[in-house]
Amino acid sequence: MMSKHPEGQHQMRVGELAANIGVSVQTLRLWEKQGLISPERTLGGQRVFSRDQVDRASWIASLRRKQGWNPAAIKSALAGAGASGQALDGEATLPASHSYGARIRAARKARGLTLDETARRAGISRSALSSLELGHDSVTPQLLSVIADALGFGISAFVPPSTTHDRLTRADERTTTTMAGGVRWEELAKPGHGLEPALLIVPSGGSSGGSYTRPDELWIFILRGELVIVVGDESRTLCVGDSIILEPHVVWNWRNDTSHEAQVIYVERCVPLREGPF
Numbered sequence: 001m002m003s004k005h006p007e008g009q010h011q012m013r014v015g016e017l018a019a020n021i022g023v024s025v026q027t028l029r030l031w032e033k034q035g036l037i038s039p040e041r042t043l044g045g046q047r048v049f050s051r052d053q054v055d056r057a058s059w060i061a062s063l064r065r066k067q068g069w070n071p072a073a074i075k076s077a078l079a080g081a082g083a084s085g086q087a088l089d090g091e092a093t094l095p096a097s098h099s100y101g102a103r104i105r106a107a108r109k110a111r112g113l114t115l116d117e118t119a120r121r122a123g124i125s126r127s128a129l130s131s132l133e134l135g136h137d138s139v140t141p142q143l144l145s146v147i148a149d150a151l152g153f154g155i156s157a158f159v160p161p162s163t164t165h166d167r168l169t170r171a172d173e174r175t176t177t178t179m180a181g182g183v184r185w186e187e188l189a190k191p192g193h194g195l196e197p198a199l200l201i202v203p204s205g206g207s208s209g210g211s212y213t214r215p216d217e218l219w220i221f222i223l224r225g226e227l228v229i230v231v232g233d234e235s236r237t238l239c240v241g242d243s244i245i246l247e248p249h250v251v252w253n254w255r256n257d258t259s260h261e262a263q264v265i266y267v268e269r270c271v272p273l274r275e276g277p278f
Contacts, residue, residue: 140209
């Protein structure tokens with residue numbers, strides 16, 4: 001629970017924050033020494049955290065728990081974000097998003113890979129990858145997938161994380177990302193689980209941007225509208241109530257050929273990475 005200091009600003013004590021984000025008090029103190037977080041001090045010398053610092057610490061916990069990022073990678077990602085670690089534009093959109101590019105860059109550095117090596121693994125040009133990291137270009141689901149595969153991370157590594165880690169996700173708590181072509185991705189669960197459910201909202205004419213594969217099974221369910229799904233050389237139109245399971249490493253793509261928006265439940269199986277020692 002957040003308390004208030006005399007000026008009315010919400011603050012959280014170190015023990016409360018540790019319990020809220022699932023780390024130890026000692027871990028928070030270590031993050032402070034590493035320059036990842038900057039708590040204030042009460043007159044009695046106790047650490048207290050503003051709402052911005054609570055959000056920042058929660059983001060750090062998410063990156064290290066699920067993605068296995070080290071302090072250097074997290075510092076690099078934070079360098080491209082605001083004080084709380086959230087996207088600079090306040091809406092976590094991919095087009096021209098510096099925070100998104102910073103996360104891609106941080107993930108690459110966490111793997112110890114150069115631009116050239118990562119681009120080669122992803123099958124894209126070095127200049128294209130550099131442009132994405134700098135936030136100059138928007139990214140498609142297909143492109144994000146191949147970069148994630150090249151780095152050995154799940155796609156959720158590049159989505160602005162939630163600031164809480166509850167089983168329950170309220171509708172107004174969903175993390176939302178807008179991709180190229182207006183395709184919207186809404187996380188339906190907090191990070192750190194073996195399933196990654198999302199709501200995929202595809203406008204008329206929207207698409208995956210090309211064919212791609214995922215390392216684990218996918219389940220797709222059409223809530224509204226229609227979506228054309230192409231698996232290999234086979235094309236199928238899925239309507240409301242239809243669903244499909246895609247096996248690991250299947251090559252596929254999708255598009256909305258109608259004049260109406262499509263809403264799709266997209267569930268990917270993903271085994272979270274082990275939490276790092278720091």
